[in-house]
Amino acid sequence: MTEEYKDGPFGISRRHFVKASTALAATTFFYNPSARADGTGTPATGDTSPADERVVPTCSTFDCGGKCDIRAHVAGGVVTRITTLADDELDPEMPIMRACVRGRGYRKFVYHPDRLKYPMKRVGKRGEGKFERISWDEATTLIADNLKRITAKYGPASRYVHVGTAVSGGTFSGDSMVRRLLNLTGGYLQYYHSVSMGNTAAATPYTYGVAASGSSLDTLSETPLVILWGHNTTETIFGHSNHYYQKMKQNGTRFIVIDPRYSDTVSSLADQWIPLRPSTDNALMDAMMYVIISENLHDKAFIERYTLGFDEASMPEGVPANESLVAYLMGAKDGIKKTPEWAEPITHVPAQTIRQLARDYATTKPAALIQGWGPQRHNCGERTARGSTILATITGNVGVKGGWAAGYGGDASRKFTTGPEMPDNPVKEKISVMNWVQAADDASKVTPQDGLTGAESLTSNIRILFSHAGNYLANQNPDINQTVRVLEDESKIEFIVASDLFLTPSAKYADLLLPETSFMERWNIGETWGTASYLMLSEKLIDAPFETRTDYDWLREVAAKLGVEPQFSLGRDEKQWIEQIWEATRKSMSDENLPTFEALQVQRHHLFKSKPNIAFEDNIRDPQNHPFATPSGKIEIFSKRLYDMQHPEIPALSHYVPAHEGPEDALAEKYPLQLITWKGKNRANSTQYANPWLQEVQTQKLWINPLDAEKRGIAQGDSVRIHNDRGVSLIPAEVTQRIMPGVVALQAGAWWQPDANGVDHGGCANVLSSSRITALAKGNSHQTMLVEVAKA
Template identity: 85%
Template sequence: MKSNDKCDNAPKITRRDFVKVSSMVAALPLVGFKFSHAAGKSSVTPSPLATPVVSVVPTCSTFDCGGKCDIRAHVQDGAVIQITTLPDAELDPAMPVMRACVRGRSYRKFVYHPDRLKYPMKRVGKRGEGKFVRISWDEATTLIADNLQRITDKYGPASRYVHVGTAVSGGTFSGDTMARRLLNLTGGHLSYYHSVSMGNTAAATPYTYGVAASGNSLDTLTDTPLVILWGHNPTETIFGHTNHYFQQMKQNGTRFIVVDPRYSDTASSLADEWIPLRPSTDNALMDAMMYVIITENLHDKTFIERYTLGFDESSMPEGVPANESLVAYLTGAKDGVKKTPEWAEVITHVPAQTIRQLARDYAMTKPAALIQGWGPQRHNCGERTARGSTLLATITGNVGIKGGWAGGYGGIGNRKFTTGPEMPDNPVKQKISVMNWVQAADDASQVRPQDGLTGGEKLDSNIRMLFSLAGNYLANQNPDIHQAVKVLEDESKIEFIVASDLYLTPSARYVDLLLPETSFMERWNIGETWGTGNYLMLSEKLIEPPFESRSDYDWLREVAAKLGIEQEFSQGRTEKEWIAHIWENTRRAMPDEKLPTFEELQVTRRHLFKSAPFVAFEDNIRDPKNHPFQTPSGKIEIFSRRLYDMHHPEIPALSHYVPAHEGPEDPLAKEYPLQLITWKGKNRASSTQYTNPWLQEVQTQKLWINPADAERRGIVQGDSVRIHNNRGVTQIPAEVTQRIMPGVVAMQAGAWWQPDASGVDYGGCANVLSSARITALAKGNSHQTMLVEVVKA
């Protein structure tokens, strides 16, 4: 998309800044540099062949990635001319900092791109047409302040909503956070709960363990003889720390089994065995594994007797009818169906003997780690799948021990974060699931407690004003794009939408005011890991923002001034002063960690938390009397009375197999016989960096289809194919490959939606096909569960 498509009345734009940088790169010899480190920055002593002076600054992005890449920005004359990464000499085996992946090494092309937004712009056409005119920043902030006042006076503060914006969620300081601060200072806003990434797991695992975090630090797996990666794909999602440890373990003899419908790059690089299964049937495979383990007497009886509730009839809570225990369910005492491998083979398409061997391998290898990724829980059966892995870990005694894993990967429990900016109390107490925002904008009366509303029986208002800051969720990542766009296009619903971004994304086309944001290289922040790393890294302002780009905090401060609360909002701090303030607050909150001062951080650049190896629930297992589990019984609850009392067929107390909506057993499969899944690719973080031409060369958007399914449809390699269901159509080339199992097709997530006049998408955006159905327990996303048909275009 050309930059002149973005603004009808914009004058011809000079690209001098971009051309200057390009000419620097072309003219600069990138050889003969000698690196030395002083004051936290690497200086470059030029060789006789290279005369320019270049500063090499260790920094990191603040994107929603698995870790904070250590990238080395080579800065010359106010421009970043090259990016390298952490040198081998600086690697710390005790805590490997994430080295830049292909995305990290391409950041310069992302920052210096001619299609970057340059000026504030106001919509002049219909929402979705992408027609804007250039306005001044004073006009822009006046529009925001006036609409905030008008909409609040008319509908109340609950009509204001700040959407999720993941392109900045890897940092401690972000525009969406400060927008919420501004709204809370002026009466509050409708807020949301739930993580699109792993909210179903976070909601489900406490019913087993009492808390959500159930992962260990990876240094506890050094001597683990067996790791089962269940829908976990770190090689492509680029969790650098994970790959560091897994590759070491592989070299030391650890056996890896990958359970996944797709032969991912993780399976290619690590797996001794690949076990493909049909999406949404994970619990059937887990049930059959538990049947084998128990009937072959391979379960850990001592562990089960001491630490658990609900394994057999003798360990059930009072008042529950007979035959509700795990053993009773598996042996068919209630329904007459034994959950044998042969039973599961029909459902999962995993051969019965493979299931038997997998169960035996897991139960007889001590210890063993079954690590589940976040993909399997993004189904409408995802809560059951997450809890199912906790039951397997429990009956084999792999909970709370070094080398084991408690299942239900809900995060690593020993990571450290900054305190973040202070947030005033939000007077609006109602909260919606992040999945409810379309309904809350369309008809607030349809969002009830049974639909995900908390903090009240009803919403006080529809969403009338919406901020989307550094996010592409509105009309790209949102499940069922067509449903969302229908609401966005209706200007009688949401009356004013503000977005800030670096590019005219599909979501940005549906806003009323579009603001040019700064990149991470043009502002101050602190990078926080959310993968398996445990460190904080300074993300320093390296260059000045191009054209009229401003950070969200900068213009929010101007809006606050026009509302008469600038001092209260900003506390008189610049962006850098906020970062220094947050860092000093964090130092005081962690006195034992001995964090450097902010001045020292600007020298050291990062702080590693060299904590002892962490094993989830180790204290609970070592000393259950003084450290009971945080469940009602104080034990690991294989059977959850809390779930049982919900009397919901999709929330079984044992988290066993229940056929999923739009799963392979749904009658809809007769019309749409293929299950579509998506994966997170190595060339972008969700949809971020989609337009980066370097990364488009890394991986192109194609539909993976098995040769058997392709032949049945007359499809050959490279054919353009139409993937469709009753929600939408997308058309992209076919990749005919044995790397996807029969009956399943796959495409990379995060492609930008590119519809033609008839609504057919040519970008390969899976969200035109996905569903907005929410999960039963968490009220979370289930967009991975979708049935489709594929035809040759």
């Protein structure tokens, strides 16, 4: 039987879900806030909960903003509805996230009639979407045979496991277990770098010596001023930030939000919105520093005791004159003082606003400048990350309660499980996650200068690729059109295995397409990110539909056909792996009093109620015994390590340098609009795009300012053509003052929908984004792109 998916992403029989759909239709679809975790409480009007219903606290294992508490109501083998914990169930010492709109909509995702239901192999051209049904035995044999053939011919470095964010929010995932299998059979080509925050994580240590520079949010309860710099926490659902920010707002904290877009965070929190041209963050930071220092508002005692490179008297040896921060700001070398008037035409932030912002930040004690991950997804992202750390330093907001050290912002006190036992990988070379297309196309293009580590060259192109719940392959990857040209060439990657719930744009490029289970159909432990710190059991609630199987289940078959099943599984089923991981975590965290696995199945979660964590508190309290982990032992405003690189895009002070495809690039004459993306509240990256309820929450449109729309004859709702030299997308226009002039915006994560001419009709920004990597981290610059928009 051949299935063809040319006209849409789905097309699978609904027969298996009749029972589930009927059960769903018979129940109320609305959250009853009075329903409690034990199923008690005043029933909502029309509530017809079955007598055998059980209510199970659980969580998803997507790479989402946090592990929100969802209460799955299970009856007759079906999840009939989802509620969440009530307000009075929140623990103020470590609140669990209450289910957001994504969490409330999981049933329509899990019970979607168009889920993949059986293994299939490709029968048409790669990317056409033509597959035929095969048995699981045939599928696992294909994988084992291709692993043997390709490894024998090209070596283990030809094997690659791609990013899989729809499974990486749990401790036990298909992508981690395929890595375990590959390590047992020779190894694989690894990647480093995080697409989410890799640039800022790489840059922050050049100031502080370590990446994690964030405190726990309970330290901000009495902070009078918070500056959210490109941090759209209300829509990204970033950990449990919203819980604390709303409490702070109610207690009188003033919020300033810097963002080109009037986001929901601006709407819900901001006392002031400052729109800023993308990629000009450092110009604004430079001008703020100029005001702070020239008006004598900097913290002299803090700077003198803890820092290196502020002025000429505090510079490291071997550096010529006029390289310090003060010298740069006062124009000692270039004759240009970095005044607000200098920054205004670059940033489009009025000079008087820059002065007010600088004064507010410097004179409010303490103040927290918290940077999101959007600004560092530009090709100047490392400079922006370090610039924020310098601002925090000169105002004395590092290592103090209520302050914030800026930079990466991750909380080092967060706790994680040990994860599954992982054998050593015999393959030592690594590539940046941004190098994989080059490594598949021509491995000789990937050099140490381009991001290769552990070797001077690669021994092979990528020849076999595994994508587990990963739509990065041909949707979230930058410059999709370039990427799919490599994927379509079967002389490059010879075998692609995709395991997923749906036929995503990436899954269409599989040679073997496998139907995965949802989080409701397997065992796992949810791990938080952001600044939350708790672990939650994600229990198997329902049987897997159709012929879907967990990745671990079919990987055991592959391991058997490779002759390593006993070493791979260690005789454990999926639940036994979860139990082993939990018990190993208990031993490693003996001081945290984790419950036994048996008790966890009753308790459901464990909250780490640690004392408030202030980043770098010990370094500031006792610098003699707790120096910073930098070469100098101090906060390095000027980084001699960066200076010695002598790279124009990596200045030792992380000051403003015009970005490639920024507003000062000559290309702006042809493509005058800067396109940015944002992470919306209705999906995590591209996960849940197929959920019909969440498609209603927010429709895919191009935000464009009325001034830019009028110049182009564009009216509200018109179909517009967004284009540059890399691609074209057609999408309706949202004419709104919520985006600043000169900038347009698309929600990230829309599924790519090309027509016969390659024109995208889904509003997928990555047909327009650049594959240029950043200079220091070798990271992504998805956000830096110039476009033009015309009425279609």
